[in-house]
Amino acid sequence: MTKKFVYSFKEGEAKMKELLGGKGANLAEMTKIGIPVPPGFTLTTEACQDFYNDGQNKISDAIIEEYRLHIKDLEEMMGKKLGDNDDPLLLSVRSGAAVSMPGMMDTVLNLGLNDDSVKGIISKTGNERFGYDSYRRFIQMFGNVVMDIEGSVFEKELEIVKEEKGVEIDTDLTASDLQVVIEKYKVAIQKVAGKLFPQDPFEQLKMSIEAVFGSWNNDRAILYRKLNSLKGLAGTAVNVQVMVFGNKGDTSGTGVCFTRNPSTGENKFYGEYLMNAQGEDVVAGIRTPLEIVTLKDQNEAIYNELVSYRDGLEKHYTDMQDMEFTIEEGKLWMLQTRGGKRTAAAAVTMAVEMFNEGLIDKDTALLRVEPAQLDQLLHPHLDPKAEKEVTALGTGLPASPGAAVGTIVFDAHLAHDRNEAGEKVILVRNETSPEDLIGMNASQGILTARGGMTSHAAVVARGMGKCCVAGCSTAKINESEGTLTFGGKVYKEGDYITLNGSNGNVYEGSVPVSEPELSGDFGTLMEWADERKEMIVKTNADTPHDTATAIKFGAEGIGLCRTEHMFFEASRIKAVREMIVAKDTENRKIALAKIEPFQQEDFEGMFKELAGKPMIIRLLDPPLHEFLPQAEKDIEGVAAEINVTVKELKETIESLHEFNPMLGFRGCRLGVVYPEISAMQARAIFKAALNVKGSKPWIEVPLTGKVEEYMIIKKIIENVAEELDATDKVDFKIGTMIEVPRAALTADEFATECDFLSFGTNDLTQMTCGFSRDDAGSFLGKYVDLGIYENDPFQTIDQEGVGKLMEHCIITSREVNPDIHIGICGEHGGDPESVEFCHCIGLDEVSCSPYRVPIARLAAAHAAIKYPYEEEENCGCGCDEEHDHKHDHKQEGGCCC
């Protein structure tokens, strides 16, 4: 039997998403449950793979054969024929991958029209203007998306006719005007593309299908997949569907709606529509559409029918739906339904409310919120008081919540470049298109003058968690001249503006921002996440203030306190420098004695905030030269201050110079060569812990590669504990960071001597992959572009390389010490994909920056839901021994008993 590449909507269902794409599967599902959908069929994602097979980039004859049979079905079903002169069948062609993906070629409408069949449609509808307008639109769309001719080519021709005819808006053009436009379009196509606009509807269809398949690998689609980390997709499907017309007059119309508010999550029907319009008129943001509730006034029966589909579809899919509909001469057709994109706030609210409504269970509720999305909620918003004091320049649609402050940029690439250079920018455009993705991603926020809540800018911004004010019609934007004008006041590139994406206001200059407050549904969801997750989530913090913030965000302790950050403060840097220039141990000890009380004070402050939660304290890590001045002008002052000659200080700086400081004299190497430094830090830690009851210091030795190094520092720490009578009085642990590949390779040696291990995945990635984070800029971008690395390995753990080393470390450590506590404190600890990996390889904890703690908590819950430890299957020992099954199952070979 040959493979089936084409499915009628009557043959598919929702769960065939991989094969039919999201759109096709949902059209089939709606057809199946009796919702009125214009008939059609789907070319599968496997047909897309077939298209790319052997690099030929064409549809095989067998597939053409197959879909022609379906066309015949449609012709029979509708009693119309493709290209018919009397009553032609018209089709839409749409892309649709398993995951919704702006950036691909989307839609061709009115396919089947040509110089002959346009007469058929006119004779059938009796509407000459409609006929020629449909044909004109089809040629334009086909020329643009299928024949790859820039939209401006057609716009120019249209403008010429409008000028000749002296009309202002498209709708004022008569049928014969449009016939002129059609001829001009055809000439333009031949001129630009070098070939004729195809008159044969089957040729039109084949070219459209090939264009959709071809768009799967255009730059925008690839960029979108990269930005959204979409991997492993087979390709796009193509949906061919009988056209229905929303632009057949005042009893026709079209709209986009959501079963709940995608911005706030409120359980209220939400959407926009336009009468006498085609679908793209709503989403393209050219005309400003009407709120969906007003449809009730226009046509109550249709409205009620739509509401019944809204209720039915949400219940059927148990999720908020994003739907498209068209009313053709009073008949409602549903053109699409899919899970709706939503802001983080909406996602949280919907998840909690749908659980409360009994629609979904807790696990589903948790999975409904993407961890990375929470970033939106955790980012600052405009300070309400400050906002009251300023007057808005204008107000647009609150398209994506949050606040953004930055300098105006009118070009997407410039936005990207400025951002790379460290500038915070706001992308200001009349409207955005997929070409602007790169700039949107690089901006703090987006302001558009045109388009609604479902415009490109709004949808993409919400997905990115960027603040967006859309359709701000009072803003006059001249992109080529680089001006933004609000009522005569002109702002130029580089001027500061502030956006409030939650109310749509735009302000001059920088308005102060304030911290988000998290409560209500967010708090509920986070509680559920904590119940479900199996890893401990801690934070990386070096100050009492950061500690307090992180605890507010749910941190269960500190996973990394970098003690050297305390060394840089003005009050202590002098003593640190004296320590560095000390000529012998005695003088070094004198300087260290000055630093000790500061360190102790720091630790006491943090222990107090932690109130009994554990804190991993890493001993001094960076190379000493980082504490010394480098600029000629600073050296003199510092030399005087610490009472050495300029020459001596320069000699010290010279002697500390390193070719590769990352691989130099730092980490535990400092403590091995100068044991008094480690001893001072241990003393400060224990004294602080003795002063703050219940403190739990976990002392961490950095940059170990051989267990012998660790043992030297461990001994120093234990001796200090002894000396201060802290051995029994303080609940402390000693462990090491795993950041040198050698340590990971020999982890079993460390494990017998360590209470805990913590992966420093930043350095571990640098050494394992052999590139310095500071220097990789010159090639890593190219590497990610070329697909050598799928992700920046400093953002998401390189699972196949660094991850392999981590797994080896975990398995071999637990073999010798099943009770060892293993975590991660690199920046990967706040990256959802990495958190999932950490769960899967059996880590006990992750630690990340305070603002990413909720993300890590939710990501850990997701991981636990998706990848449960299979206790029963691996073990089933039924023994009553008090041992930790979780740990045992992380070991190779299963249970310990």
Add this chain to the structure above:
Amino acid sequence: MTKKFVYSFKEGEAKMKELLGGKGANLAEMTKIGIPVPPGFTLTTEACQDFYNDGQNKISDAIIEEYRLHIKDLEEMMGKKLGDNDDPLLLSVRSGAAVSMPGMMDTVLNLGLNDDSVKGIISKTGNERFGYDSYRRFIQMFGNVVMDIEGSVFEKELEIVKEEKGVEIDTDLTASDLQVVIEKYKVAIQKVAGKLFPQDPFEQLKMSIEAVFGSWNNDRAILYRKLNSLKGLAGTAVNVQVMVFGNKGDTSGTGVCFTRNPSTGENKFYGEYLMNAQGEDVVAGIRTPLEIVTLKDQNEAIYNELVSYRDGLEKHYTDMQDMEFTIEEGKLWMLQTRGGKRTAAAAVTMAVEMFNEGLIDKDTALLRVEPAQLDQLLHPHLDPKAEKEVTALGTGLPASPGAAVGTIVFDAHLAHDRNEAGEKVILVRNETSPEDLIGMNASQGILTARGGMTSHAAVVARGMGKCCVAGCSTAKINESEGTLTFGGKVYKEGDYITLNGSNGNVYEGSVPVSEPELSGDFGTLMEWADERKEMIVKTNADTPHDTATAIKFGAEGIGLCRTEHMFFEASRIKAVREMIVAKDTENRKIALAKIEPFQQEDFEGMFKELAGKPMIIRLLDPPLHEFLPQAEKDIEGVAAEINVTVKELKETIESLHEFNPMLGFRGCRLGVVYPEISAMQARAIFKAALNVKGSKPWIEVPLTGKVEEYMIIKKIIENVAEELDATDKVDFKIGTMIEVPRAALTADEFATECDFLSFGTNDLTQMTCGFSRDDAGSFLGKYVDLGIYENDPFQTIDQEGVGKLMEHCIITSREVNPDIHIGICGEHGGDPESVEFCHCIGLDEVSCSPYRVPIARLAAAHAAIKYPYEEEENCGCGCDEEHDHKHDHKQEGGCCC
């Protein structure tokens, strides 16, 4: 049964070396085969471990009990009693580990003498002077080595008495003078040590034994073990033996001899002796001893007896022996025999001759020469013509062959410091002692004014393979004033001198040196090594000259040609710089086109020298900034030369600046970002290979971490091959260097795409251990001292860390590609211990610098002898398939069939 800690000489044998130490086992063996050895017993190395148990550092009562029984035996056997007033038993106490180890406490003689028993010895021998002299010597030796009092304390007392008595030499002191000396010694001991010289012989014995055990861990012994990489030894044994006296008058004497010449290997009895002397008089170099053949004139019977022992012992041990003997009143006693130390030349000659004599087999012959020793033969010697033209300042003993040129240094520590600073030095001393080890190791050569061919300086220098002229009595050395005087001409610290260790001559200034010629026995041995070794030995070379040198030394090809070395030559650096500052691909290609002919020419030259042997050519590796000037004054000139402004050049330099260049934009990253560079190099290689028939280029992609990077460069190379029609015409391979840990971790992915892999263990060590070779100086020395690393991991592969990664790489690569060729080209390729490791983990080849090729060949043969692949045991398949069993057995799981 309790453990036996003490063995009589009658109870042991040679193969009990681990337990009895080398000296003890050989004394037992000689006793066993009927050679006259003064009776005695050995405290085992396990007794030494017991001594150190729980850090108590004392002999247990049980062991004292045990050896006292053996004393009783000796007393009965000799009919004498320890401490007896009439005829006291006197003992020697000597250390003796399994491996001979200067640096430990060596010997206490005449033990058992005290104020009473000295009278017994006098009454027994009737020689008062002998009695008091023996007692005086004993107190001095005991005070020095057991009670740790500096030798100068006793020398001072002796000088005082000699002055008082107006005598010049010790032997002129009378018995009553010596009684005065004895009293002065006892007072001095009490003053310096704070306790009395012990009169009780059992106390003397216990203290001596404890001193020997204690000396196992003194600084010198530890340093010696470190310098000689001696690991895993249990401790030292202690030999307690009845004293025989070589200083009982003219019918007594003592000597040291070798069964063959330890310097040249000549099969001729060789040694030195002194009549009326104790053993240390010979080795200490105070009196200049006589050649052994002259003993024949003195006492032919004794000489013949000695020669018979010489013949018997060499035949018994089948190796050259280093023997000590004493003649007591006309009776010959053998005090020691052991495998003799020898120069490399002697080792080679003896090994080949002993095989020819049928004494040993080929494997034994190969194992008789330490690979590292060959360095001596491979180092330059004085140019014979140049030497003829200069007059020697003086001539000493040719104690260790070779030549040395350097500046005079009189202090061992200063020698070390100067050497560290890059200066080549000659250590000049009256005589050396174990304290001087550090300085000897740091010197080019050693010159002493006193001592013979078996003096400390001579023995140690031969072991180190350092040139040494010993006993140069015409040299007047004043160490404290820092002068070396030859007949009135004074040389000071920092003046240049030249030594010829093969003839004993000393020259003023620097005499030109010339290359060694290898032939004769050396050639024979190397042929045997090649027959026996299983790994291919290649060389690292970048020029036709180095290639020729290496081939002369037996290299089987080039294992690493660093193409960038060619870029630095004056004729091409300009084009290289133009390439770097090029603003776009087009200009980069123009510059590259200028470099290409040079590269092609380089490769052609090397291909010609190789005459069909393969050459691994590494594509450009270093960061580009290495090719640009850094100093302000150079920048202007270079800018003018390559026709850019100073500003532009500075910007380029600035843009190429890296924080950690080792982990920066280099290696294959250059080729990924600028494919035209790799293409140019590939073009030069293929054009050269097409021009020189039979060329076998193996093109190597450096610094890969992900197989995707490799594939990009591989494709470039293949395309160039195609373009030049070389695909079938050139016998080439493509592979990668394994130097990034990630590559080793994912080697299976590389292995399916690579013809060969080559470990770059320098970078692999840097990244795996996390320290930069250039920067590790600030701590690595301390690390080796503290024993954190046993060896500098840049000299000897860190087997437990880096080695683990290598093994993983080899096993997983061969699983997917059993035919893959795997080698090593880091500097470890010339380190014998690392070569052995490479053999054991199944490498196909090692590559090293030209001068180390013979060392690697011999080391590879040693490894093959010591660690044969166990074909039969793993396989025994008996199949007739043509498959490579060696490869199969390297795979986990054994044979493929």
